[in-house]
Amino acid sequence: MKPTLNSTFEIKKTFTKEEIQLFSEISGDSNPLHTDEEFAQRTIFKNTIVHGVLLTGLFSRIFGTLYPGPGTAYLSQ
Secondary structure, three states: OOOOOOOOOOOOOOOOHHHHHHHHHHHOOOOHHHHOHHHHHOOOOOOOOOOHHHHHOHHHHHHHHHOOOOOOOOOOO
16 A cells, blocks of 8 residues: 555554663663663652653654655654
């Protein structure tokens, strides 16, 4: 199916603890809200949360592979 301007896309992704830890090491973002369950339980979130940039990074998956198609570069928002 060729995507159109009215196409919709859905991505489901569960980030593992290992992926979050690896991203923390690569990025240098050592905020315990992402990696320390005991710390995170004392916050309004009550659990660790994924780095926001990992979530926005999923846009690259859509625009680089699904719409408009392979070879596309996501340049701005």
